[in-house]
Amino acid sequence: MLFGTDAAPATIATMVTSHLFSLATTQAHGDAHMLPPEPWINVGEVEMSAVEHIDFEITSADLYPHPTLVGITELNVVDSDTAGDQYDITAEFNLVLLGDVDVSGYTLDNDGHVQMSSTTATQMIVVVPFIADIEDHHVGLTVNGSAEASPATIRTRDPLDGIEHAASWLSDLVGITFPYDADLHQEFTLSGLNGNSSQVYLSSDWEEPTLHVDLGGQEVVIASRYDVGSRVWDGKEGFDLYPPYYLSSSVDGLSEEAFTSLSQIWEYLVSPAATDS
Structure with a gap:
C-alpha cells in the first residue's frame, strides 16, 4: 500500500x-x-x-x-x-x-x-x-x-495450500495487481506497471496442481509436487515424515522453490522493457 x-x-x-x-x-x-x-x-x-x-x-x-x-x-x-x-x-x-x-x-x-x-x-x-x-x-x-x-523451500500437506501460498506472494509483490476476486480454478489476469499483463490458469491435476503464467509467449510455472521420500512405512501403515508437497519453479529448468518463477513473473510485469505480445 x-x-x-x-x-x-x-x-x-x-x-x-x-x-x-x-x-x-x-x-x-x-x-x-x-x-x-x-x-x-x-x-x-x-x-x-x-x-x-x-x-x-x-x-x-x-x-x-x-x-x-x-x-x-x-x-x-x-x-x-x-x-x-x-x-x-x-x-x-x-x-x-x-x-x-x-x-x-x-x-x-x-x-x-x-x-x-x-x-x-x-x-x-x-x-x-x-x-x-x-x-x-x-x-x-x-x-x-x-x-x-x-x-526458500515451501512445504505443505495439501497440494493446493502450496499454490495458494504462491498466489499470496504474487499479491504481495509491489507492482502486481492481483484481482481481489480471482479464483485459482478459473483463468485470470495479473496486471503490472506500464500496461504489462499476464494470463494465469491452474492445471486440473489435483495431485500436482500447477500454476501457469504467460509472459508474452513464454510460459513460467509454479507447481506443487509430491515428494515420494516423505513417505515412510511402519509395517502396513505409512505416514508422512514431513509435509509431502513442495513448490517448484520451472523457468529454464526445475528448482525446488517457487521464487525463481516469482522473480521472472515480477520482472516481466514491472519492467519498462516488458511487452505483452
Missing part, C-alpha cells in the same frame, strides 16, 4: 524497481581484467531462522554476492514533496532476494572446548528492509534494519 504522497504510486514503484534492475544488471559482471564482480546489493548482517541441517550456534551469516532479485513488498511513502516532475520522496520497502548464505558459528565438544563450524545455507529467501531516498530522478538506498533469511 502507498500513502501520504502527491506522486502517483505507480511512478514511485517504477523509479524504485528500475533502480534495482539497473543495479542487478550493471554491477553483477566482472571487468575486462577478469576481477570478481562486485556484489550488486549490500544487505549487511543476516539473521537466520531455523535451518534443519545447521546444528551449531550461529554467530554470523552473510549473503553470497549476486542473489536473485525476487521483488519488493510493503512499499510505503513516509515523506513527499513534489513539484511537476521533480521529486523529493522518502519511502520504505522490503527487498526480497533469493540466494545462498554463508553461515559461521560454534559448538562445544564433550570437554567444553569451542569448535568452530561453518556451512552454506543454499536457496534462502532473504528479506531486507530498505529506505529509498528519491531526489528528482535519482534513487539512493539505505539498509533500514536486519536482513532475515529463511529457507
Whole structure:
C-alpha cells in the first residue's frame, strides 16, 4: 500500500524497481581484467531462522554476492514533496532476494572446548528492509534494519495450500495487481506497471496442481509436487515424515522453490522493457 504522497504510486514503484534492475544488471559482471564482480546489493548482517541441517550456534551469516532479485513488498511513502516532475520522496520497502548464505558459528565438544563450524545455507529467501531516498530522478538506498533469511523451500500437506501460498506472494509483490476476486480454478489476469499483463490458469491435476503464467509467449510455472521420500512405512501403515508437497519453479529448468518463477513473473510485469505480445 502507498500513502501520504502527491506522486502517483505507480511512478514511485517504477523509479524504485528500475533502480534495482539497473543495479542487478550493471554491477553483477566482472571487468575486462577478469576481477570478481562486485556484489550488486549490500544487505549487511543476516539473521537466520531455523535451518534443519545447521546444528551449531550461529554467530554470523552473510549473503553470497549476486542473489536473485525476487521483488519488493510493503512499499510505503513516509515523506513527499513534489513539484511537476521533480521529486523529493522518502519511502520504505522490503527487498526480497533469493540466494545462498554463508553461515559461521560454534559448538562445544564433550570437554567444553569451542569448535568452530561453518556451512552454506543454499536457496534462502532473504528479506531486507530498505529506505529509498528519491531526489528528482535519482534513487539512493539505505539498509533500514536486519536482513532475515529463511529457507526458500515451501512445504505443505495439501497440494493446493502450496499454490495458494504462491498466489499470496504474487499479491504481495509491489507492482502486481492481483484481482481481489480471482479464483485459482478459473483463468485470470495479473496486471503490472506500464500496461504489462499476464494470463494465469491452474492445471486440473489435483495431485500436482500447477500454476501457469504467460509472459508474452513464454510460459513460467509454479507447481506443487509430491515428494515420494516423505513417505515412510511402519509395517502396513505409512505416514508422512514431513509435509509431502513442495513448490517448484520451472523457468529454464526445475528448482525446488517457487521464487525463481516469482522473480521472472515480477520482472516481466514491472519492467519498462516488458511487452505483452
